Amino acid sequence: MTSRLTEAVRESVAGVRSYVSYEGLVAEAGRRRRRAFVAAGVVLVLLLGVVVAPWLPGWRDESGPVGTAVEAAGDLSLPDRAGTPQWGGWSVQRRPLGAASMIFTAENWWYEPPSMGTVAVVSAGTDDYRRFSSNWAVRAGEDALLSGDGNLVATPEQLTDLRTGKTYRLPAIGGAEDTFPVAWSRDGGRLAVVGLDGRYVRQRNGDEVYTLTRAVLAVWELATKRITTVIGIDARTVFHGWLAAFSPDGRFLAYQSGRTVAVVAVGGAVRSQFTVPEDTQLAGKGAWTPDGRGLTLVTQRRCCTGDAYPARWQLRMVDPSTGAGLVTTPFAEQPGLVALRLLGWAPDGAAVVARYHPRTDAEVARYYPRADGEVVGFGVRDGITYGGWTEYRTDVVALTGNGLRVLLTGTGEQVHGVDIADDVIASGRTHPGKLPPDGMGPEYRMYLKIAGLVLVAVLLIIGILPISLIIYLRRSRRRPVRTA
Structure with missing residues (x-):
């Protein structure tokens, strides 16, 4: 009788959702923040590459007829x-x-x-x-x-x-x-x-x-x-x-x-x-x-x-x-x-x-x-x-x-x-002919600007992740350890 009762209690307990500790909730929140930071960085790169870059001089192809x-x-x-x-x-x-x-x-x-x-x-x-x-x-x-x-x-x-x-x-x-x-x-x-x-x-x-x-x-x-x-x-x-x-x-x-x-x-x-x-x-x-x-x-x-x-x-x-x-x-x-x-x-x-x-x-x-x-x-x-x-x-x-x-x-x-x-x-x-200027031309300079914008965005993402991790570790050290 006792063994049957014990087995039934175990089966009932197995179906109950486990308790999530406070530390687990904080860790999950940190992971969500980091994912949010990464998502924000990806959005930033897309904005720079899709919205900002096309407005740089010469990015858009001027394909209309120019004239005879x-x-x-x-x-x-x-x-x-x-x-x-x-x-x-x-x-x-x-x-x-x-x-x-x-x-x-x-x-x-x-x-x-x-x-x-x-x-x-x-x-x-x-x-x-x-x-x-x-x-x-x-x-x-x-x-x-x-x-x-x-x-x-x-x-x-x-x-x-x-x-x-x-x-x-x-x-x-x-x-x-x-x-x-x-x-x-x-x-x-x-x-x-x-x-x-x-x-x-x-x-x-x-x-x-x-x-x-x-x-x-x-x-x-x-x-x-x-x-x-x-x-x-x-x-x-x-x-x-x-x-x-x-x-x-x-x-x-x-x-x-x-x-x-x-x-x-x-x-x-x-x-x-x-x-x-x-x-x-x-x-x-x-x-x-x-x-x-x-x-x-x-x-x-x-x-x-x-x-x-x-x-x-x-x-x-x-x-x-x-x-x-x-x-x-x-x-x-x-x-x-x-x-x-x-x-x-x-x-x-x-x-x-x-x-x-x-x-x-x-x-x-x-x-x-x-x-x-x-x-x-x-x-x-x-x-x-x-x-x-x-x-x-x-x-x-x-x-x-x-x-x-x-x-x-x-x-x-x-x-x-x-x-x-x-x-x-x-x-x-x-x-009198007008000679072209010296140095790197505007098309290559445009590509360098785009590459620079993307690099800045990547560096921001790379920089955000360690900062987020440091903040999380500091909060973890300050948090008191709960005893049973």
Whole structure:
């Protein structure tokens, strides 16, 4: 009887809620306070990151259209100098620029991150600087091309809208691996592109060099997204910057394959073709004369005794229908240059050209894919303007029959490649360029501010927890111990 009664009492007691001591209640309250402090810290971090950070300058993406070149500046003109873009300066994606007067590239702006693949953009009218990155080591004017109105930049596989900061992918051409831009139409409605395939080929000296094996030229209509394949061209003579040029009205495209220059209608019909001498190329994107009646070629002359860099360059005009030379006033021959590229024409008829200067101790660029020995000229490995022999000092001048006038120079030898909007060239005007400031740029400073705010919040949380623990321990020591 007694054992049964004891067992029943135990079962009844087991169902009764246990008594929570005063010390247990205090400990539970402390734990709740610490959880509340942590929750408050998390909320603080979220507030700083979500509410405060977006109000920092430049955090929000200003993606609305900014305007065309004409809207950006009623008096279009070219800055007469350009300098190193600020490390951490605003990107086009973060702060759209609107129309640009020019773009330029180099390879030695910053050591970390490297500037190869970074394109500097200078706004029309204000000389504000922006930058954007390409996945390729591009050279402005060769495989990074500014549209005639300054609104778009085409780079390998990519089209960047400077008004919105948005990027678009270039279309695939004929099943080729990569798509490179080669020329804009004056109105920016068409882009000539080339699809490229390649593989690594072992050279005579044992080196393995990536060599193009196929090239397909096409025209892309931006409004309709229509692709018109023009022709397969000689992959060995794809010289970016000297490959193709649209006529002023955009109806015809001149291109070069090997030693053959051809003029085709945008629809693909061949209008004419003719053979040019060795060491002669289309002069550049400005190869057509403003009236469309002449086509400009550039010839490299390998000479001359006494020259520090024995190569001279001469522009000459030919009839686009026959290739016959036109009777014009010859332009001044340019000595001691790695390369010469025609950008366009000033209102007074001067040829606006980019001049690539050699390093002081450089020899004439050489390559050796031909069996008859070394040659000099456009076919140099990695491109004729490769940095191994080209100084980071590319300037822009206007050539006349009597001489030249300098239009654009780089400060600190920071311009390797350059491209200028056609509308700016056509204005014929220059102005004193505004250089970017030194030091870390505003975009990186913004990131540092955000990181600092988050760090402060984390330190506050880390500091609150030990303080809460110290307070709890002190209260525990002061509390009298209860005896039974």
